[in-house]
Structure formats: structure tokens, C-alpha cells
Amino acid sequence: MTAHETSQTRIAPAWTQQLRALLRSQESVLLFITVIAVLILSTQTDKFLTVRNLLNQGRLMTEIGLIALPMTYIIVTGGIDLSVGSIAGLSAIMLGYGWYNLGLPLELAIVLALVIGAIAGFANGLFIILFRVPPLIMTLATLAFYRGLAEGIAQARSVRDYPEWFYALGQRETLGIPNQLYFLVIAAIITAIILSRTTFGRSLYAIGNNELAARFSGIPVRRNKLIIYTLSGFMSGFAGYVLVSRVSTTRSDMGSGWELDAIAAVVLGGTSIFGGSGSIVGTMIGLVLIQLLKNGLALTGVTGDATIVVIGSVLILSTLINSVIQRRVEGL
Amino acid sequence: MASITQTVSVRRQRFSPSSILRSVLGSQESVLLLALILLIVWVGSENRQFLATRNMVNVFAGNAYIAIAALGMTMVIITGNIDISVGSLMVTLSMLSGAISVYDGYPSWVSTDLTIALAWVLPVIVGALVGAIIGFIVTYLRIPAIVVTLGFLSILKGLLIIVSGGDRITGMPKGYALAQIRPLEDVSMPIFPAFFQTLTMPVFFMVILTILVALWMRYSPTGRALYAVGGNAEAARLSGISRHxxxxxxxxxxxxxxxxxxxxxxxxxxxxxxxxPPIELTIITATVVGGVSILGGTGTVVGAMLAAIFLNTITKALVFLDISPFWTRAIQGMLILITVLADLYRRHRQSA
Structure with a gap:
């Protein structure tokens, strides 16, 4: 889908050239790798390529996916957000704390969790634009700080026994499809359209390519950065809520390590870690590839630990393949 | 100790008290040293137990391994790269060391002493090999360090659990416990004798290695080249430095x-x-709080060492201040933020 979009941005005189560009785009290379992986895995076990299993994998990857979408925006601008897992944990704790300890109605506690997430992301963005703290440092500090708040507020107590309706988002299906998957798909479509079709989205690429030039061309660099970090916080909070609904309990260590999973999906999806290029479609393929590898290998009897070895290798190899192809495309 | 730039500037403007103060606060190292001393004095006055010899040794020794790892991280970050696989690597190498020491299938001519020596040395060699592989992929295959080491984080973590079976290792031979040795146990020091006699090996490794690396980075051509590459890769290339x-x-x-x-x-x-535990984050935090710019080109290992000790002091202090340990990370995170902001503010003032 975005393979089309990327190729359209170049002016292609003939359809053959267009096709060639399409085939060489990061997304199609990755899609090719994914198809190969699925084919190999499905010959190894017949439990893998079933609708039921695949939908279940969709359920499991939703939280990381929700975070990886705004992470793509941030990495496209040349930034990074390491605090997403901690924000998810903090939001989850605030949900449980608001409902159980503060006695808020559960609906209000959910809103509280989302608002806290957004505020946490807003604070990241504010420091980054006001004091020019490098995003890596800022979010490294808040990775510790937000997780610390979650631990301090929770005091190692977990909250469970939510009312039945609360689990609908995380554990039930509509029309046979897990409920949270709808949110992921809708969020992916909206973020993809914004990134590739709106002035705001294109400005993110401009910021990532040359921030100074972007500022001089009248792009509201600081405002746009503030927006994406706030969005990242909000989505992390939402992912925290989805997780609580899926696993039925609230603990302060929820979401630990999510930052690396989300970044892995984005980078695997072909977004340059230096900013300036990348797409939501790539991120979604990266996300799916990681989840399918995890699941497929587990089903074929590979232990979970060997799986992460494979994922790590795939991350490096696919980046290598892509960089070789892109270098050839650019004629370097 | 606190950085040579500081002593230079003190010499230049020695007459005005305010300018001396400004230049003392002009380097991250001296700010950290000052903060460390103030923290220890303050917590000590709140609770005398904090100053007990045993606890003071813990304050300095507890994060010594973080400080040692931060030496390498400092170099990597100064060249404009990063390594987030160090936590996985460290745990892997720890397990390797333990496994070598307890393995019982060696041929008969291998003495226990040799086994222990192997257990101490081999992890260092394997570490160097892994570093070489990562370095090769980053430089010659031109993949960003953060991506390569993100991959290695998974690879090493997985390999570790497969090889070790997730088990713990116990029953290491006598004499293996290098970190429990107290080198000054029988030496009588003129000041704080009890403290120095209880100091354990990691502190000595930390201090000696930090001094050596600080001198190497300041005076050797390769050490200077680290800064050159991180500061301005193009200029470094033109002056004949091989970035790779x-x-x-x-x-x-x-x-x-x-x-x-x-x-x-x-x-x-x-x-x-x-x-x-996310050791890599603690190591990167120590490095960054120590004043190493994440953009490359500036920073010293002395700052990283002081920061590692500072972070550990905070953790230990909370216990003595009767603050719930669950707040540790929140307070650490806030202090990281304050240090970084202070550093940015100071750089801004200096450049203005």
C-alpha cells in the first residue's frame, strides 16, 4: 500500500520503472521476507497457519503495535522515545489505583489512565523542545522516573477483580475478531494516512531530514514535536489499558521492555533510526513479522529463548539487506 | 582528579572568588563530586549509621562494576555510537565465568588454579570478540549501532538462556571470589584505616582502570582520535584518522x-x-549523568565513575532516610533529569 505511496513521490516516467521502484522499496523487501518466513513456518506445523491462531497473535501484538505507530512518527523526526513502556506501566497503575484506592468509577479511572499517559508524553515533549534535551536522554530519564512513580504509587500491590465488562476490550471478540485488533487496525490506517498524506505528516520527514531547514521553511517544528511525543504518551497509556484488560490484573512492572520491542518493529519496518524516512506500513509489517516468528518458532518446538535469537538476527540481517538494496537504488 | 580543564581554568582566574566558584561548577565532574560529598554528609547527619564503615564500603563498591562497564560505554558514546547490548553481554559473560569455574570435565593436568584463572580471563576475551563483531557490523557493514546492538541484546539474551538453561550457578571453587578480596586488609592506612582495609577488589579495579583510561583518552593519539571522530567525523577523516x-x-x-x-x-x-535487570540503562545513565554528550565528542570517564557512585549512593541513602525503596527509581529518574538539565544550562552559559 505505502509502497505505492513512496514510489509516487518519485516522478516515474514509465510504468516499468515504477514497478521496479515498488519492488525495491523497503516495505516490499520486508513483505517478501515475511511471506518466505510464513511459508517455511507453515510447512513445519499445521497449527500455525490457522485463522484462530493468527487472530490470537493479532491480539497479542496489539499493545506493542499501538506504541510502535507513534514511535514511527518520532523516529522519522530523528527522535526516540524510551519511556513508552514505563508510561504504559504508570497508566496501568493509575487505572487500578484510581478505581480501587481512590474509589473512582471505573470509566473515570480509564480516562484518568489515558490522561496521565498523555501528560507524561507531553512532559517529555515539553522538555525536549524547551530545553533542547536530546530525546534519548530525556526519555531515558523518564523511563526511570515514570516507572519509579508506578512502583512508588503501587507499593508492590496488584489490583484485580475488575467488573466483567472491563474485560471486553482485551479478551472478547466481535464478529470473530479480537476487539483490540479493531483499534490497532483503525489506528494504523489513520496514522498511515496522516504520515503520508497530510502537511503535518510530511513535515515530520522534513524535520528528520534537516531540522534547521524545516524551521526556516516555516514548519512549526516545536509544536509538531510536542504533538507526537504527547501522542506517544497517550497511545502508551492506551496500550497499558488494553494490557490490563487482557491480563485481568494491574502490576507496576507492566510494560517493561516494551520500548525495545516497539523500536525493533519500527526499525525492522525500514524506518531509518537517523530520521527522515520510514512508513507506517513498514512498521506494521515489522510488527507482524516479529510476532509470527515468535509464534511460529514456538509452535515448531523452538524454545522462546531461541526465538529471540532469531528475531535479533532477523533485525540485523534485514537492515543489512535493505541498506545494500537502497544503496544500489541510490547508485552509491 | 576532577578533570584537567577545571584546574586550567582555576589557574587562569584565580583571583576572584566568584570566578573560582564558577569554574569549579564549570565541569560535570566537579559538580558530581560536590553533590556526592554533600549527599553523604547530609544523609550521615540524618542517620549516623549511614557513615558506618561497612555501609560506606558498600556505597563505593556496589556500583563499581557499573562504573567499569561505563568506561567502555563512554568511549562508544564519545565516538557518536551507542551499545544497548551491554546488559545482556555482561550477564552472559558472568554466567560463562561461573560455568568455567564449576565445570568438572577438565583433563587431570588442569589444576583448580588454572580453572579459576580461565574463569577470570576468558570472559574478557569473549567480550572483546563480541565487541569486535559489533564494531565490524557497525563500521564495515554500515548499520547504525543502535540497531546492531538492539539485535545483539536479543541474540545474547537468548543464547544465554539456552546455554545456561536458565539455571543459577553455585559451588564455585575456593579462591574464585576475586571481588571479595580486600587488597589493603593488612596495610595500615594513616586515614580511615577501617574503611580502606574493608575496601574490596572492584573499587580498586574501578579507580585504577578509570585513571588509566582517563590518561589514555587524554594523551594517546588513539584516545584523542575517539573525540575527533565523535566531534567532527569529516575533519577527523581529513586529518588522516581512520574512523573505522x-x-x-x-x-x-x-x-x-x-x-x-x-x-x-x-x-x-x-x-x-x-x-x-536493565543493566544497560544503568550503565548508559551513569555515562550520561557523568557528562558524556550523547551526540558524541565530549565527556570523560572520571565523570562516569562519579556518576555510578552517585547513583548507588542515592539508592543506599533512601534506606537510611526511611523512604520506601519503591520510590528509589522515581527519585533516581528525577535526579538524572536535574543533572542533565544543569549540564545543558551550563553548556548554554559557556557557549553564550
Whole structure:
């Protein structure tokens, strides 16, 4: 889908050239790798390529996916957000704390969790634009700080026994499809359209390519950065809520390590870690590839630990393949 | 100790008290040293127990392995790269060290002493090898360090659990516990004799290695080249510095220091476990709080060492101030933020 979009941005005189560009785009290379992986895995076990299993994998990857979408925006601008897992944990704790300890109605506690997430992301963005703290440092500090708040507020107590309706988002299906998957798909479509079709989205690429030039061309660099970090916080909070609904309990260590999973999906999806290029479609393929590898290998009897070895290798190899192809495309 | 730039500037403007104060606060190292002393004095006055010899030794020794690993991280970050696989690597090398020491299938001519020596040395060599592989991929295959080391984080973590079976290692031979040795036990020091006699090996490794590396980075051509590459890669290239060689060196040395840190970590207690707390984040935090710019080109290992001690002091202090340990990370995070903001503010003032 975005393979089309990327190729359209170049002016292609003939359809053959267009096709060639399409085939060489990061997304199609990755899609090719994914198809190969699925084919190999499905010959190894017949439990893998079933609708039921695949939908279940969709359920499991939703939280990381929700975070990886705004992470793509941030990495496209040349930034990074390491605090997403901690924000998810903090939001989850605030949900449980608001409902159980503060006695808020559960609906209000959910809103509280989302608002806290957004505020946490807003604070990241504010420091980054006001004091020019490098995003890596800022979010490294808040990775510790937000997780610390979650631990301090929770005091190692977990909250469970939510009312039945609360689990609908995380554990039930509509029309046979897990409920949270709808949110992921809708969020992916909206973020993809914004990134590739709106002035705001294109400005993110401009910021990532040359921030100074972007500022001089009248792009509201600081405002746009503030927006994406706030969005990242909000989505992390939402992912925290989805997780609580899926696993039925609230603990302060929820979401630990999510930052690396989300970044892995984005980078695997072909977004340059230096900013300036990348797409939501790539991120979604990266996300799916990681989840399918995890699941497929587990089903074929590979232990979970060997799986992460494979994922790590795939991350490096696919980046290598892509960089070789892109270098050839650019004629370097 | 606190950086040579400081002594230089003090000499230049020695007459005005305010300018002396300004230049003392002009380097991250001296700010950290001051903050560390103030923190220890303050917590000590709140609770005398904090100043007990045993606890003071813990304050300095507890994060020594972090400080040792931060030496390598400092070099890597100064060249404009980063390594987020160090936590996985360190735990892997710790397990390797323990496994070598308890393995019982050696041929008969291998003495226990040799086994122990192998257990101390081999992790360092393997660390250097892993560093070389990462360095090769970063430089010659031109993949960003953050991506390569993100991959290695998974690869090493997985391999570790497969090889070790997730088990813990116990029953290491007598004499293996390098980190529990007290080198000054029988030496009588003129000041704080009890403190120096109780100091354990990791502190000595930390201090000596930090001094050596600080001198190396300041005075050797390769050490200076680290800054040159991180500060301005193009200028470095034009002055005949091979960026690839320098970055390779940084990653290999990083592996070596992670290896040494792993041995310190493994020999500290009588059990070695596959626990994977985010050590890499603590190491990066120490490096950054120590004043190493994440954009490359500036920073010193002395700052990183002081920061590692500072972070550990905070953790230990909370216990003595009767603050719930669950707040530790929140307070640490806030302090990291304050240090970084102070550093940015100071740089801004200096450049203005």
C-alpha cells in the first residue's frame, strides 16, 4: 500500500520503472521476507497457519503495535522515545489505583489512565523542545522516573477483580475478531494516512531530514514535536489499558521492555533510526513479522529463548539487506 | 582528579572568588563530586549509621562494576555510537565465568588454579570478540549501532538462556571470589584505616582502570582520535584518522571492560543468576549523568565513575532516610533529569 505511496513521490516516467521502484522499496523487501518466513513456518506445523491462531497473535501484538505507530512518527523526526513502556506501566497503575484506592468509577479511572499517559508524553515533549534535551536522554530519564512513580504509587500491590465488562476490550471478540485488533487496525490506517498524506505528516520527514531547514521553511517544528511525543504518551497509556484488560490484573512492572520491542518493529519496518524516512506500513509489517516468528518458532518446538535469537538476527540481517538494496537504488 | 580543564581554568582566574566558584561548577565532574560529598554528609547527619564503615564500603563498591562497564560505554558514546547490548553481554559473560569455574570435565593436568584463572580471563576475551563483531557490523557493514546492538541484546539474551538453561550457578571453587578480596586488609592506612582495609577488589579495579583510561583518552593519539571522530567525523577523516579503526577500537575495548565488569559481578556473591535487570540503562545513565554528550565528542570517564557512585549512593541513602525503596527509581529518574538539565544550562552559559 505505502509502497505505492513512496514510489509516487518519485516522478516515474514509465510504468516499468515504477514497478521496479515498488519492488525495491523497503516495505516490499520486508513483505517478501515475511511471506518466505510464513511459508517455511507453515510447512513445519499445521497449527500455525490457522485463522484462530493468527487472530490470537493479532491480539497479542496489539499493545506493542499501538506504541510502535507513534514511535514511527518520532523516529522519522530523528527522535526516540524510551519511556513508552514505563508510561504504559504508570497508566496501568493509575487505572487500578484510581478505581480501587481512590474509589473512582471505573470509566473515570480509564480516562484518568489515558490522561496521565498523555501528560507524561507531553512532559517529555515539553522538555525536549524547551530545553533542547536530546530525546534519548530525556526519555531515558523518564523511563526511570515514570516507572519509579508506578512502583512508588503501587507499593508492590496488584489490583484485580475488575467488573466483567472491563474485560471486553482485551479478551472478547466481535464478529470473530479480537476487539483490540479493531483499534490497532483503525489506528494504523489513520496514522498511515496522516504520515503520508497530510502537511503535518510530511513535515515530520522534513524535520528528520534537516531540522534547521524545516524551521526556516516555516514548519512549526516545536509544536509538531510536542504533538507526537504527547501522542506517544497517550497511545502508551492506551496500550497499558488494553494490557490490563487482557491480563485481568494491574502490576507496576507492566510494560517493561516494551520500548525495545516497539523500536525493533519500527526499525525492522525500514524506518531509518537517523530520521527522515520510514512508513507506517513498514512498521506494521515489522510488527507482524516479529510476532509470527515468535509464534511460529514456538509452535515448531523452538524454545522462546531461541526465538529471540532469531528475531535479533532477523533485525540485523534485514537492515543489512535493505541498506545494500537502497544503496544500489541510490547508485552509491 | 576532577578533570584537567577545571584546574586550567582555576589557574587562569584565580583571583576572584566568584570566578573560582564558577569554574569549579564549570565541569560535570566537579559538580558530581560536590553533590556526592554533600549527599553523604547530609544523609550521615540524618542517620549516623549511614557513615558506618561497612555501609560506606558498600556505597563505593556496589556500583563499581557499573562504573567499569561505563568506561567502555563512554568511549562508544564519545565516538557518536551507542551499545544497548551491554546488559545482556555482561550477564552472559558472568554466567560463562561461573560455568568455567564449576565445570568438572577438565583433563587431570588442569589444576583448580588454572580453572579459576580461565574463569577470570576468558570472559574478557569473549567480550572483546563480541565487541569486535559489533564494531565490524557497525563500521564495515554500515548499520547504525543502535540497531546492531538492539539485535545483539536479543541474540545474547537468548543464547544465554539456552546455554545456561536458565539455571543459577553455585559451588564455585575456593579462591574464585576475586571481588571479595580486600587488597589493603593488612596495610595500615594513616586515614580511615577501617574503611580502606574493608575496601574490596572492584573499587580498586574501578579507580585504577578509570585513571588509566582517563590518561589514555587524554594523551594517546588513539584516545584523542575517539573525540575527533565523535566531534567532527569529516575533519577527523581529513586529518588522516581512520574512523573505522577508531570505532572498532572503542567497541572492542567496550567488550573488554564489560568482560572485566562481568567477572567482578560474578565473583561478588556465591550465586550467579540469570537475572536481567536493565543493566544497560544503568550503565548508559551513569555515562550520561557523568557528562558524556550523547551526540558524541565530549565527556570523560572520571565523570562516569562519579556518576555510578552517585547513583548507588542515592539508592543506599533512601534506606537510611526511611523512604520506601519503591520510590528509589522515581527519585533516581528525577535526579538524572536535574543533572542533565544543569549540564545543558551550563553548556548554554559557556557557549553564550
Amino acid at each position: 579503526r577508531v570505532v572498532m577500537t572503542a567497541f572492542i575495548l567496550n567488550g573488554v571492560f564489560v568482560g572485566i565488569a562481568a567477572v567482578m559481578n560474578a565473583t561478588q556473591f556465591s550465586v550467579i543468576q540469570v537475572t536481567l
